[in-house]
Amino acid sequence: MNKLSLIIKREYLAKVRNKSFVVMTFLSPILMVGMVVLITYLAKVNDNEKQIIALLNESDYFSNEFLTTEGTSFIHYHNITLEEAKDSTMHMGYSGLLYIPNEVDLEKVTARSFFYSKDSPSTNLVDRLELVFQERLRQRRLQDLGVSAKQYANMEAAFEMNIASFNGKENVKGVNEIKAFIGGAFGYLIMMFIIIYGGFVMRSVIEEKTSRIIEVIISSVKPFQLMLGKIIGTSLAGITQFVIWVISGGILMLVAFSVLNIELSALSNGAELVSSIHPDVVTPDQSLQLYAQEILDIPWLLLIGFFLVYFVLGYLIYSSIYAAIGAAVDNETDTQQFIFPIIMPLMLAIYVGFFSVFSNPHGPIAVGFSLFPLTSPIVMLMRLPGGVGDGGVPWWQLMTSIFLLMLTFIGIVWVAAKIYRVGILMYGKKPTYKELYKWLKY
Template identity: 55%
Template sequence: MGVLSLIIKREFISKVRNKSFIIMTFVSPLLFVAFAVLVGYLSSLRSDMKHIGIHDESGLFFSEFKSNDLFNYTDVSLIDEKILKDSVSLKAYEGILFIPKFDNLKEYENGIQYISDESPSLQFVSDLEKTMGNKLTRINLTNSGIDTLKIDEAKADISVNLVKASGEETVKGLNEIKIAIGALFGYLIMMFIIIYGNMVMRSVIEEKTNRIIEIIISSVKPIYLMMGKIIGTTLAGILQFSIWAIVGGILMLIANTVFGLNTSSPSMDMVSEMNPDLISTIQLYLKEIAMLPIGSLIFFFLIYFIGGYFLYSSLYAAIGAAVDNETDTQQFLFPVIAPLMLAVYIGFFTVMNEPHGTVATIFSMIPFTSPIVMLMRIPFGVPIEQIIISVILLFATFIGIVWFAAKIYRVGILMHGKKPTWKELLKWIKY
């Protein structure tokens, strides 16, 4: 263990003293806060109002269009069509909606044109079609002798109240909140694995290229060297994340004071102006969030973080030992990253809909996907026996992967000048 601790110390010190590490440790929070300030500023800006001219020869539709903060509708029915088209080219109008007059209402379905230099958004076109379609529908109903006022009065707006079996009222969208919390923790694990796993791999390649490793390996067992690199890099990464959190928090506080970013809670005046139903809904959301197993989620986040990171870092170290440069790593990296991508896909498209379904349960047990999928399931309430089985499988697989990776590391670390294949890696494992 004394040798392992020396390797960990050496790896940690070499990482934190590296110029790029120091620069990124303190520059990254600045970039993050600058990005947050920019997004906050851009979100506060209103989009330029777009002026839309409506040339309605029928006189049926213009009254249906209501101007708002984004679109200003102007009746240009008395202006010549040629002049209106020129006004679009001159940017006087964003576009012109030409509605001719037809004797048969059916002809309106394919007889209306919207002229503009720039292609309008699908949402805008859909709104135009919906507005005019509703108008024609009402006219058709009226012509058929159907009272549209009675139809409007007969329309019902249903709002289902959600209640637990215990009788307590709950809120809509709670599943989305749960998946967002679980996804945040899962994303942190994935980001840490990719960033610092690559750092482990580059460190191995660098020492292998410089031939330093040949001297070190003569007095240290390969598995100690590999684990020392992984643990040392992990400690450096945790230090970097901690600094990011502290510096980022301070910078956000400064940005809030200097630039007036509204990151604080609503004032009492704002709360007093809220609708009582809205206040009650907010209180229900806060109550439901407070009831989530946040403590368990944080605890198991640490467990899955350790197991998942060590598992993947062992693979990254083995890849670094097998190649001579980063270019040659591409053929080996995709099989490593693919399970992480699959875990994210399963999390968002399966766990959200069926957190206790067969697919979600199976992938929360598979060690290569469990660090992400299980963390997305925990907010929904997972039986403790499933979590225990998942953790046991994760750490058992980690031990097995370390054993295999150490064999590749032992042979590959002394190999130079040849691009390895998957077949050769399998041979190295048998040595």
């Protein structure tokens, strides 16, 4: 058997048989799903708590605007003073008291209305109340301008900008975000993979150094072969773990949600608020089809193809740096100083991606970072769901990015292999950056 495949096999088996690896592989999805379920459940419990608000309304401007909804109900007080109302609210243990004074003018009424409560009220509730007041004010002002309440009710208009590219392909608003999110998921996957399995590569190199087997092995194989075998073996173990995670996580998630009867929409109940007040606003259902269409239109084959390219190159670059770090030091505590500079570009890529690429996938920042080799595997993938060529990432950018990535790959692997080759035979004190530079010339 070829030496490289022997090494890959050993590294793979050593990793896969490792007890903590096995435990992590099977425990992580359970923990992850457990967390999601717990959070969802807690959010639901939190929302389900019925809030009772006392309402002392002395004004004629408000009558039945405060409707009891799923989470909140209103108790109306009549003919008592504000102080009595406060006492009563406190005694009854209601969530709060909304006081609307009697004034001639609606503006004054709203200005002098108060919400009293023991604890500071949830923003959700305050938003709700504010919305009622705003609505009333707007109506009133329009009335002053001669618009009747009936006219006003008819006036409410839902509008969404129709977006299309020059070639006439229709888009849905927000689809950029969805696309960037899908790309972001790929980019995030790459980052996590690099950090987790790059760390594994590093630890495995350190283990070979501390167990002193390294010299025995490199008298049989070339250090580069060993390094490469280690990286490939570890990443195959990583891919195995990832696949198990995705499959078991998916199944568990499905089971958990069906058993606990939690709907995924429970996670996003912000929309309900608006639609409960403006029943005629377009529901998301109508555009759902368009979204689905957009997601289907994402060039999946291309995306997955380039994902693999960026994944392989990006991972090899970073994990060979990890291997070099492992070779340079004697124990894991010494690695911190060297790891920080590798994590930096990864974090930068993720943050730049989420903050800049989401809003403007073809802006200068997005372009710059998707060309820069240490960030391109993540940032370019965030841009790619928009397609390549017409309306998407220009081909020249994609090709330049991959070209630069390949150049960097060759350069970094060369440097890392040199440091690795010298480092594995060095014991003793932690080297400085200057010494690492010297090793390149050995």
